[in-house]
Amino acid sequence: MTETVKTDVLIFGGGVAGLWLLNRLRNAGYQAWLFEQDRLGTGQSIASQGMIHGGIKYALGGKLTTATTTIADMPAHWKKCLAGEGDVDLRGCNLLSKDYYMWPRNSIRSRLNAFLGSKALEAKVSTVEKADYPDFFKDRISGPLYRLQDIVLDVPSLLSTLSNAQAENIFSIDWQQARLVPDTQGGIECLEFNNGQRIQAQQYVFTCGAGAEALMKDFDLPITTMQRRPLRMVMVRHTINEPLYVHCVSDRLSMTPEVTITSHKNAAGEPVWYLGGEIAEQGIHQTDEELIKAAQAKLREMFPWCDLENASWATLAIDRAEEKQAGGKRPDDISIAQNNNLMVCWPTKLTLAPNLANQVLARMQDSGLTAGSETPVQAPVFLQHPQVAATPWEQL
Numbered sequence: 499m500t501e502t503v504k505t506d507v508l509i510f511g512g513g514v515a516g517l518w519l520l521n522r523l524r525n526a527g528y529q530a531w532l533f534e535q536d537r538l539g540t541g542q543s544i545a546s547q548g549m550i551h552g553g554i555k556y557a558l559g560g561k562l563t564t565a566t567t568t569i570a571d572m573p574a575h576w577k578k579c580l581a582g583e584g585d586v587d588l589r590g591c592n593l594l595s596k597d598y599y600m601w602p603r604n605s606i607r608s609r610l611n612a613f614l615g616s617k618a619l620e621a622k623v624s625t626v627e628k629a630d631y632p633d634f635f636k637d638r639i640s641g642p643l644y645r646l647q648d649i650v651l652d653v654p655s656l657l658s659t660l661s662n663a664q665a666e667n668i669f670s671i672d673w674q675q676a677r678l679v680p681d682t683q684g685g686i687e688c689l690e691f692n693n694g695q696r697i698q699a700q701q702y703v704f705t706c707g708a709g710a711e712a713l714m715k716d717f718d719l720p721i722t723t724m725q726r727r728p729l730r731m732v733m734v735r736h737t738i739n740e741p742l743y744v745h746c747v748s749d750r751l752s753m754t755p756e757v758t759i760t761s762h763k764n765a766a767g768e769p770v771w772y773l774g775g776e777i778a779e780q781g782i783h784q785t786d787e788e789l790i791k792a793a794q795a796k797l798r799e800m801f802p803w804c805d806l807e808n809a810s811w812a813t814l815a816i817d818r819a820e821e822k823q824a825g826g827k828r829p830d831d832i833s834i835a836q837n838n839n840l841m842v843c844w845p846t847k848l849t850l851a852p853n854l855a856n857q858v859l860a861r862m863q864d865s866g867l868t869a870g871s872e873t874p875v876q877a878p879v880f881l882q883h884p885q886v887a888a889t890p891w892e893q894l
């Protein structure tokens with residue numbers, strides 16, 4: 499016998515975008531459930547560097563772009579949430595670093611890049627006095643070194659904090675056992691399970707990262723198109739204890755730092771550097787071996803005092819998933835494509851997840867979907883709850 503349960507919002511995809519949105523909607527009084535097909539954060543979120551950008555990366559050429567201004571206030575927003583005073587409570591999330599640095603290397607042009615970038619965002623960037631250099635750099639580089647307002651989060655603890663707060667509202671979904679029933683206006687009528695149970699929502703939101711493409715195709719919902727921008731990140735397990743959070747600025751006039759480094763720990767508690775930036779963009783054209791060789795040479799050249807003789811190296815190929823842009827360019831902001839009661843969303847950056855949730859909420863309110871319109875109901879009991887994904891460096 500068919501049983502239909504009604505609710506306000508169904509979210510599909512439990513990366514940072516979906517989990518943040520679920521918290522935001524529940525905090526605002528909406529009845530919302532999230533469905534995840536794998537482990538939470540699988541794909542981009544768990545593989546991200548956890549940097550909450552203030553936009554300097556986008557101002558490296560000295561120009562204030564839309565991306566720079568959009569992102570400039572985000573560290574302050576996240577800091578409020580970490581203190582339990584924001585729109586989502588992040589008090590369980592670990593801060594890996596309260597500072598992020600920018601190191602223009604030795605060439606005049608890279609210093610200029612960094613300088614122009616810092617002028618464009620001068621309230622958000624400060625020059626670090628030699629005495630205040632982080633231990634890794636103390637007495638080892640001549641400078642200049644800049645401190646950005648960016649912070650670095652431990653992403654597994656971010657995902658756990660967001661999911662623990664809503665544990666009873668997050669479910670695993672097996673698409674062999676369920677399907678989305680399209681309505682006649684290009685939206686969705688309901689989520690239907692093979693056992694006959696149906697869930698009908700007023701609003702459906704896809705926050706599936708790269709999975710949105712298949713979901714739209716499988717259920718014939720061609721409301722927008724997606725692009726993938728590939729990266730090949732490098733992971734280095736080593737024995738250097740001073741953590742490192744730095745953009746090494748290129749001596750070419752590029753918007754992307756030469757190497758962007760964050761520090762993490764593997765499952766055994768050993769230090770791991772995670773390398774992104776230009777090296778990861780160029781890495782897509784290299785084999786694993788070539789990329790690792792290039793990374794080894796780069797680190798040797800940049801940090802000649804580091805002993806990486808016994809380090810372990812690995813690479814990770816991963817796509818950034820975004821709404822399609824002309825020429826495949828990086829989007830400047832979040833994307834929401836909407837058709838009837840369906841929104842397909844990409845945050846573009848982990849940093850922008852709060853903005854994405856605010857804009858989804860605003861659109862729902864504009865269309866008259868107010869909190870509390872559905873009386874709370876129990877979710878179907880046969881559904882399981884997913885775990886958070888493992889980091890790519892856990893086994894390194």
Ligand SMILES: Cc1cc2nc3c(=O)[nH]c(=O)nc-3n(C[C@H](O)[C@H](O)[C@H](O)COP(=O)(O)OP(=O)(O)OC[C@H]3O[C@@H](n4cnc5c(N)ncnc54)[C@H](O)[C@@H]3O)c2cc1C
Nearest residue numbers: 511513514515535541542543546547548549707709848849
């Ligand atoms: C290597 C790398 C480093 C990055 N570093 C940073 C950084 O330091 N700072 C920053 O701001 N941004 C960073 N980003 C960007 C950031 O990670 C992404 O913008 C963000 O994580 C995207 O989150 P999401 O929730 O949209 O997607 P995802 O994290 O990809 O999550 C999608 C979720 O949906 C699930 N899913 C997929 N298909 C379905 C389906 N059909 N049904 C149900 N569930 C489904 C997946 O299993 C997954 O859990 C980085 C990205 C990469 C690739």
